[in-house]
Amino acid sequence: MKYVLLPLLMLFVTAPLCAQITCTTKGQNPETAFPVCGTEKFTQSSVPICGGKDIPGLNCLNQHTDKNPFWYKFTCFRTGTLGFIITPHDLGEDYDWQLFDVTNYPINQVYTNKQLFVAANWSGEYGLTGASFQGQAHEVCDGFGQPLFSSMPTIQQGHNYLLLISHFSDSQSGYDLEFKGGTASITDPLVPAIQQVIYDCAAPALRVKLNKRVQCNSLAANGSDFTLTGGGAAGITGATGINCNSGFDMDSIVLTLSAPLPAGSYSLALKAGTDGNSLLDACETAGGGSGVPPTPFTVAQQFPSLPDHILPVGCQPDQVQLVLSQPVRCSSIAANGSDFTISGSTPVTVQNAAGGSCAGGLTDTITLRLSGVINTAGAYQVALRTGSDGNTLLSECWQPTPAGASLPFTTSDTVNADFSYTLTLDCTYDTVTLTHNGNNGVNSWQWSSDGAPFSTEQNPVKVYTVFGLHTIKLVVSNGVCSDSADTSIELINELDAAFSASADILCPTDVVSFANESTGYHITGYVWNFGNGIITSTPAPMPQSYPQLKEERDYTVSLIVQNDMNCFDTATRVIKVVPSCYIDVPTAFSPNGDGVNDYLYPLNGYKAVDLRFSVYNRLGQLVFETNDWQRKWDGTVGGRPQGVGTYVWMLTYTHRETGQHVFKKGVATLVR
Structure with a gap:
């Protein structure tokens, strides 16, 4: 960026042009730089307005920018000083420049890396500029009064350089660039020649590598810059430079051919094309000539793609997948399947054919859709023939697969998992004997009962100790086809004796009723x-009623049930008969461990529900409480014996049978 004093109007007009504008014209970016040499004058007739990227200097305080730039690239072939002159077509305009050594660096680092600096001149004066013996320093910073010429920098043999020419004036007037005055050489003495030729059978084409970069615009698009010897019927029909869309030079070319080349030896030579010249390097040096021998190359024998194998055929196939020894062109596969025939155990035809993924137009797998499903075991053969498209399969290198090439495949029978069984019933366990016929080559059996596997035998036996309804499932396979079947089996000899009682505890004069709850078949x-x-x-x-006794007694009640298979099952229940059900609390107790009146608790609380029994000392403090009438107070609190004397108790409960709510209160004496 230049810092100069301009009239206010000029600042207003040019300020928008200082903003960064992306450059799209070839040559205005480092990646698309013009190739140059030391023997030619290079003329740029106009300069599109763009740029604005920062350019790092070496010692200048102000930051420079690549305003309205063009870039040039060259290689040093002899170490020495570099001299050049930039002549504006309008000498009243300001041009600036900077030279970078980009050897072994990404070229985009010219915007960030000071180490690439070689020389520069950003003077604010108008007219000719460059590097010459008149210059006093390698770096001239911006501003009025600064010299227009820098001293000639020394450049090194084998190094690569970029020269930026920046047009500070906002016009599109051009300039001339000429290299002179220095001792270095940037002219490559190497004559353009063919370095290598590789035959691309797929295109078909020749991929040519040159010994140096040449100008893209020197290549005749019809390929007339080349002579092919030994090609027979095949000829060169076109030429395309690699990367010429984004640059001015190239070192690789693709030559398209009119036909594939047979195996053999060939040669390729450079000559003047129909555009009036051969390939030209940056210094207009022409390639070829009588002193340059043709470049030989060899085309190896190409082989057709052959059927290799058929992927495993599934059960009831309606398609066959053919795998080839090498990829073929998808375009050579007749969509109607006419490239293939199938013969075998049953009549079947190919309905259509399609390649696999066909990435890049090639595939090594072809799917043949059949006219119907094959349900039975059989032997078949897929054979190739010339399809309705006029060819068999064509390899990537256009080699046809021989008609008659074939591969065999086999199919398997479908299978049936239906099975039969016999049932043997018993009182404690039942036996189910299962049978499958194993037809159509079945060699795998998977049996399960109620979802749990139990056998892999063909005819297993299943024993049940739990009666009722069970589901048996079978899955069979012959290695290709599979099937499943299931059936429900009801084991009807289940027998379970059970009964309930209206009460488990009987008071005097109580009776108890029993309800039969037994289950089973044919009791x-x-x-x-x-x-x-x-x-x-x-x-x-x-x-039933039971005798009134002076002490508790347990009676065992039993029920035995029998079914029509002469099986038996027994259920039992204990009934307790008590001498009294009158609920009361003793008036005294003596917790001395003699086994007589050692505890205080509600007596005979057999028919009490929602019971609560509480005991208080003389101070009204709660010393014992329970909801279980059989939990007894032993005369202690927290393990500490309480003193003798009178204690108040309270008892509440609900009579289980009458629903009566009862509240009682009294005192009991603790005696030691």
């Missing part, structure tokens, strides 16, 4: 034994 007999001397065989017995 034929019942035997009740109530433990009170009464035995009956009725399913629904009468209520």
Whole structure:
């Protein structure tokens, strides 16, 4: 960026042009720099307005920018000083420049890396500028009064350089660039020649590598800059420079051919094309000539793609997948499947054919859709023939697969998992004998019962100890086809004796009723034994009473059930008969461990529910409380014995049978 005093109007007009504008013209970026040499004068007739990227100097205080730039690239072939002159077409305009050594550096570092600096001149004066013996310093900073010429820098053999020419004036008037006055050489003495030729059978084309970079515009698009010897019927029909869309020079070219080249030896030579010249380097040196021998190359024998194998064929196939020894062109596969025939155990035809992914127009797998599904085992053969498109399969190098090439494949029968069984019932366990016929080559059996696997045999036996409904499932396979079947089996000999009682504890004069709750199939007999001397065989017995005794007694009640298979099952229940159900609290107790009246608790609380028993000392402090009438107070609090004397108790409960709410209160004496 230049810092100069300009009239206010000029500042207003040019300020928008100082903003960064992306350069799109070839040559206005380092990546698309013009190739130059020391023997030519280079003329740029106009300069598109763009740029504005910062350019790092070496010692200048102000930051410079690549305003309206053009870039040039060259290589030093002899170490020495570099001299050049930039002549504006309008000598009243300001041009600036900076030279970079980009050897072994990414070229975009010219915007950031000071180490690439070689020389520069950013003078604010108008007219000719450059590097010459008149210059006093390698770096001239911006501003009026600064010299227009810098001293000639020394450049090194084998190094690569970029020269930036920046047009500070906001016009599109051009300039001339000429290298002279220095001792270095930037002219490559090497004559353009062919370095290597590689045959690309897929295109078909020749990929040519040159010994140096040449101008893109020196290449004749019809390929007439080249002579192919030994090509026979094949000829060069076109030429394309690699990367010429984004640059001015290239060192690789693709020559398209009119036909594939047979295996053999060939040569390629440079000559003047129909554009009036051969390939030209940056110094207009022409390639080829009588002193440059043709470059030989060899085309190896190309082989067709052959059928290699068929992917495993599944059950009831409606397609076959053919794998080839090498990729073929998808465009050579007739979509109607006419490239293939299938013969074998049953009549089947190919309905259509398609390549796999066809990435890049090539595939090594072809799917053949069949006219129908093959349901039975058989042997078949896929054979190739010339399709309706006029060819068999064509390899990447255009080699046709021989008609008649074939591959075999086999299919398997479908299978049926239906099975039969026989059932043997018993009182404690049932046996199911299962049978499968194993037809159509079945060699795998997977049996499960109620979702749990239990056998891999063909004809297993399953034993059940739990009766009722069960589901048996079978999955069969012959290695290709599979099938499944299931059936439900009801084991009807389940027998379970059970009954309930209206009460488990009987007070004097109470009676108890028993309800039969037995389950099972075809129950034929019942035997009740109530433990009170009464035995009956009725399913629904009468209520029972028990003798009134002076002490508690347990009676065992049993029910035996029998079914029509002569199986039996027994259920039992204990009935407790108590001498009294009158709930009361003793008036005294002596917790001395003699086994007599050692505790204070509600007596005979058999029919009490929602019970609460509380004991208080003389100070009204709660010393014991429980909701369980059989939990007894032992005369201690926290493990410490309480003193003798009178204690107040309170008792509340609900009578289980009558629903009556009862509240009692009294005193009891603790005696030691």
